[in-house]
Amino acid sequence: MGKVTVDISMSLDGFITGPNASVELGLGAGGERLHEWLYNLASWRERHSLAGGETNRDAEVLDEAFRNVGAVIMGRRMFDTGEEPWGDNPPFHTPVFVVTHHPRETLVKEGGTTFAFVTDGIESAFQQAQAAAGDKDVSVAGGANVIQQFLRAGLLDEIQIHIVPLLLGDGIRLFDHLGTGHIELESTRVISSPDVTHLKFRLRK
């Protein structure tokens, strides 16, 4: 079985969106700044069916994060925000399991992405994702709420945070509502580039 991973960009002050995030403005006011480091990377562009881009250390970090993913889990709000911009060939290229209260028919997209809507909780989504992923990793893509649920349930093996040199001041906090028990992590890798610092952690189970 593969690992259960989180891979996400975060401001130094802990936000994964700017203020006033909505379905129309998924990253909130000024939140695009969190993902700027991605847009010129060849590995990111390829997944988004775009040509060109740089192959540098950041691109390698990203490519490595994607390469071994066999299935993705996300929350309904993240899906609703991304459905239209992702278009016909979404950047996942694997089965995606959307955790939601509202059922919907499975969507089969181009490029290997499917969206299945799981209405019986994160454990069910998790089991289905693991079955779909086989030996490969399960990636919990977001949003904050779903990631926090996985953290509290002790289901994550690894977290990689791309820390962007920015204080957003407000937005959706990644690490919130975790309860008061310490969760110990082990720093396994630190890679620094001018635009972003990649911090990888293993969780001690």
Next chain:
Amino acid sequence: MRKVVLDMSMSLDGFIAGPNDEDGGLHDYFFSPSGATAEVIEEGLQTTGAIIVGRRAYDIGAQQGGFVDNPYQVPTFVLTHAVPEQVAEGAEAFAFVTDGIESALQQAQAAVGDKNVVVGGGANVAQQFLQAGLIDEIQIHLVPVLLGDGMRLFDHLGTGQIELESTRVVQGPAVTHLQFRVLSSRRGATRP
């Protein structure tokens, strides 16, 4: 030098202390430094000319006898509304500043020579300095733990975005040292 540096240990989820002001193990690395961490700490000791802290940080330090054997033998300025009647052991030379952060900063700068002024906490004092655009550099010693609750460093900033530049990243055995230049500092606005 003569920078104003915000220097804090912080959990990955942004806390500089756990609930009830407990340390949460955030300073363990400081008391048994090794490898690259020892170098970062040594550099901090060499470049610190004066320290500014808030009253709460002072009270917590006093409670824990933290000023006895204080490695930072430099002028220390405590921001407070009222001067304490009794001063903690080891803190006899501390100056208690009752007229605000700009006053504390001026007094600290007069004392540093060509070293740095370090704002050492707590969160409230850090936020005031950041909001006033008075911080040139941020040093975060990032500890690999999620505390879940406690005192958040970056809260109530209400400043809109503050752009930073990553200037150094050092991986220590038990902590990652992140250094940033503040690009929108009021003090260094024309720096290239």
